[in-house]
Structure formats: C-alpha cells, structure tokens
Amino acid sequence: MILNPKWSKPPEKPQIETRQVHIWRGVMPVKFDPWMTRSLSAEEKQRAARFLRQKDRQRYYFSHSMLRTVLAYYLSIDPQHIVFKYNPFGKPSLWQAVTEPEICFNMAHSEDMVAVAVTCLEAVGVDVEFIRELQDARQIVTGNFSPEEQRYLIGSPEQEFKDRFFTCWTLKEAFIKAIGMGLSHPLETFNIVASHTGTPISGWVTLPGSADSKWYQLPFQPHPCYRAAIVVKNIQPLAQFFDFNVHFDDFLLTLK
Numbered sequence: 697m698i699l700n701p702k703w704s705k706p707p708e709k710p711q712i713e714t715r716q717v718h719i720w721r722g723v724m725p726v727k728f729d730p731w732m733t734r735s736l737s738a739e740e741k742q743r744a745a746r747f748l749r750q751k752d753r754q755r756y757y758f759s760h761s762m763l764r765t766v767l768a769y770y771l772s773i774d775p776q777h778i779v780f781k782y783n784p785f786g787k788p789s790l791w792q793a794v795t796e797p798e799i800c801f802n803m804a805h806s807e808d809m810v811a812v813a814v815t816c817l818e819a820v821g822v823d824v825e826f827i828r829e830l831q832d833a834r835q836i837v838t839g840n841f842s843p844e845e846q847r848y849l850i851g852s853p854e855q856e857f858k859d860r861f862f863t864c865w866t867l868k869e870a871f872i873k874a875i876g877m878g879l880s881h882p883l884e885t886f887n888i889v890a891s892h893t894g895t896p897i898s899g900w901v902t903l904p905g906s907a908d909s910k911w912y913q914l915p916f917q918p919h920p921c922y923r924a925a926i927v928v929k930n931i932q933p934l935a936q937f938f939d940f941n942v943h944f945d946d947f948l949l950t951l952k
C-alpha cells in the first residue's frame with residue numbers, strides 16, 4: 697500500500713524524536729532564484745557547472761540548496777557552514793556531529809521534485825522518481841529485479857505497469873542508499889515484494905546474509921506524478937511529512 701501523506705508546515709523550532717523520520721518534499725520554483733547558489737560550496741558549484749542543460753544545473757542548485765537549508769534548520773547554523781564527508785560509495789554525511797543525538801539524512805531528486813529524509817536513527821535512504829515512459833523498462837526488470845518482483849511487474853496489466861515499476865524501483869533505490877552502497881550492491885539480490893501477497897512490502901525487509909539487521913521500508917506519494925520511498929534500519933519509524941515550499945519565504949530568511 698502506498699501512503700498518500702498530508703504535508704504540513706514544520707514547527708518553528710526543530711523537534712525530532714529518536715524514532716522519528718522527517719520527510720521533506722520540495723518542488724523547484726518555476727522562476728530561478730539566486731538563493732539557490734548562495735549556500736553551495738565551491739565543489740558543488742563546479743559539479744553544477746558540468747551539466748550541459750541550464751535546467752539540469754538549476755535542478756542541481758535547488759536540490760542541494762534545499763538539503764543544506766533543511767539541515768541548517770535542525771543544526772541552527774548557516775547553510776553555508778555545513779561540511780559534508782562521503783563514504784567510499786559516495787553517500788554523504790555531516791563532517792562532524794553537531795547535534796546530540798547525531799542526525800542522519802539522505803536526499804533524492806527527480807525532474808523538479810526533491811525529497812529529503814532526516815532522522816536520529818542509524819541509517820536512512822530515500823528515493824523519488826517521476827512516473828514516465830521507459831522504453832527499456834521490461835529489460836531493466838529482468839536484469840535488476842528478484843524473481844518475485846519480476847512476477848509482480850511482468851504479470852501486471854499494461855495500464856498498471858509504470859506505477860508498479862516506479863514503486864518497486866524507488867523501494868530498491870532507497871534500500872541501497874540506506875545501506876550506503878548505492879548501485880554497487882546488486883539490486884536482484886534482495887526482495888521488496890512479500891512472498892505471501894506478491895505485492896510491495898510496506899514494512900520489514902531482511903537483507904540476505906545479514907539476519908541481524910532488519911530494514912523498514914515505506915512507499916509514499918509526494919505528488920500524483922511521482923513515487924517515492926524511505927528505508928530505515930532496525931526500527932519502524934514514526935514518519936512526519938513537511939512541505940519545503942509552503943513556507944518558502946521563512947527558509948529564504950536563513951540565507952540572507
């Protein structure tokens with residue numbers, strides 16, 4: 697079952713409990729605003745400059761500025777002062793702990809939609825995808841999905857295939873982002889479809905070979921044209937959903 701949550705305004709002062717995951721959605725403004733570049737590091741600006749299309753550069757500016765602004769909300773520091781470090785697979789974390797307990801985060805973006813997950817739990821992953829036509833979608837399924845997932849997808853009615861595909865894809869992407877290995881972890885080696893129902897799990901998943909660790913996955917809908925998911929390690933999270941754009945002006949004040 698895909699959750700269609702209510703997106704609300706965040707409290708004036710950040711409050712995140714041990715079992716909570718705060719999920720933020722943001723939609724890039726139609727008009728480009730210079731604030732999108734102000735908080736970025738020199739390295740981030742260099743990465744953005746490598747995009748050939750202006751739209752792609754602006755999406756990079758927005759997604760990474762939104763991440764910094766959301767983290768600054770919890771850390772009570774200027775977004776420009778946030779420093780990231782990266783694990784061998786490229787997953788970012790804070791350079792040093794500045795809160796107690798330390799917060800973990802993850803970010804994803806697709807087209808104009810950005811999703812950021814923030815928690816005090818051990819590990820979190822998030823993914824979001826725009827529902828679109830993919831010419832090679834069925835080849836992707838046979839090459840990257842478990843046998844149970846393939847049966848769920850290949851056997852679906854044509855009109856349901858895209859929705860099912862992106863629901864499963866975001867769950868698998870969120871999973872490999874949560875474990876911190878990205879696409880270096882083979883997607884076909886774990887299963888996000890329940891064997892007794894044949895449908896995507898909203899609940900617990902176990903990674904083969906790691907019986908001591910369990911992962912809780914939650915598919916959700918940030919917008920009717922998008923599918924998204926979070927995965928959290930070893931605990932069923934209490935999810936809260938915040939809309940970055942609702943009080944956009946409040947966040948801009950933190951950058952001025």
